[in-house]
Amino acid sequence: MFDLSGKVALVTGAGQGVGAGIARALSECGAAVGINDLHPERAERFASGIEAAGGRALDAAFDVSDYASVEAGIAKLQDRLGPLDVLVNNAGIPEGMGVEPFHESSPENWRPYVDVNLYGVMNCCRAAIGGMRERGWGRVVTISSGAGTIGLNLGVSPYAAGKSGGIGFMRHLAVENARLGVTANTVALGLINNQGDPDTTAHIARSVPVGRLGEPEDVAALCVYLASDESAWMTGQTLQLNGGYPTT
Numbered sequence: 001m002f003d004l005s006g007k008v009a010l011v012t013g014a015g016q017g018v019g020a021g022i023a024r025a026l027s028e029c030g031a032a033v034g035i036n037d038l039h040p041e042r043a044e045r046f047a048s049g050i051e052a053a054g055g056r057a058l059d060a061a062f063d064v065s066d067y068a069s070v071e072a073g074i075a076k077l078q079d080r081l082g083p084l085d086v087l088v089n090n091a092g093i094p095e096g097m098g099v100e101p102f103h104e105s106s107p108e109n110w111r112p113y114v115d116v117n118l119y120g121v122m123n124c125c126r127a128a129i130g131g132m133r134e135r136g137w138g139r140v141v142t143i144s145s146g147a148g149t150i151g152l153n154l155g156v157s158p159y160a161a162g163k164s165g166g167i168g169f170m171r172h173l174a175v176e177n178a179r180l181g182v183t184a185n186t187v188a189l190g191l192i193n194n195q196g197d198p199d200t201t202a203h204i205a206r207s208v209p210v211g212r213l214g215e216p217e218d219v220a221a222l223c224v225y226l227a228s229d230e231s232a233w234m235t236g237q238t239l240q241l242n243g244g245y246p247t248t
């Protein structure tokens with residue numbers, strides 16, 4: 001089950017963290033994987049690691065928020081690895097994320113959250129979906145956040161605006177492409193253990209019903225399913241992956 005041999009996947013923001021975990025798992029299931037990141041050295045390092053482990057990978061550094069770069073990057077990737085079957089929109093801005101109540105925020109600080117978390121998803125989908133439609137098979141997965149669907153008093157509303165925009169966009173993408181063998185699903189994450197401060201991490205973990213934060217491997221397992229033939233009847237969904245944290 002979940003054999004991705006012969007498939008070509010692109011994971012954005014895969015130079016570290018959740019995206020790296022997803023790319024590794026797709027590779028272990030047989031896919032050739034494009035490793036995108038804004039930082040070329042991260043993409044190169046991680047792609048080399050996959051190749052050293054016996055997988056097939058190519059670094060593909062570009063900025064997902066810039067459509068021309070996305071189009072050129074995906075065209076180059078397809079020239080080298082073959083037509084894209086699976087797109088995982090994982091790039092996002094948690095790194096260095098500002099935390100401030102909206103009434104104290106500055107408009108110029110909002111834009112990057114929407115540019116990367118919403119436009120980044122739309123740009124990659126626009127550049128990838130045509131080929132999937134023509135070939136009658138495709139899988140699009142977008143990594144979102146619980147913050148896109150529930151209100152939190154954490155000062156992250158611009159991030160939530162970008163993430164919830166992506167959720168609405170993916171729902172329409174799914175319906176537009178459902179008859180063509182192309183699925184589109186969103187995974188809304190709770191807090192993931194990604195090198196955060198250990199004290200804060202331990203404190204937050206206590207509020208998660210299963211008693212721990214998520215790991216990149218937890219996310220990767222769901223993405224492998226969503227990238228597979230077996231998930232053909234799953235589309236248009238936003239799957240909450242959060243250790244049982246309340247979402248209403």
Ligand SMILES: NC(=O)c1ccc[n+]([C@@H]2O[C@H](COP(=O)([O-])OP(=O)(O)OC[C@H]3O[C@@H](n4cnc5c(N)ncnc54)[C@H](O)[C@@H]3O)[C@@H](O)[C@H]2O)c1
Nearest residue numbers: 013015017018037038063064090091092095145189191192
């Ligand atoms: N870590 C969490 O607790 C958490 C919770 C909910 C949702 N998420 C979502 O999961 C995804 C991955 O999060 P993470 O914790 O691994 O983040 P991370 O910051 O560790 O990794 C994100 C990667 O994306 C890259 N990136 C950022 N902007 C980019 C751009 N414009 N173009 C290409 N690459 C870009 C970064 O360079 C980085 O390597 C994000 O979409 C995030 O919003 C994370």
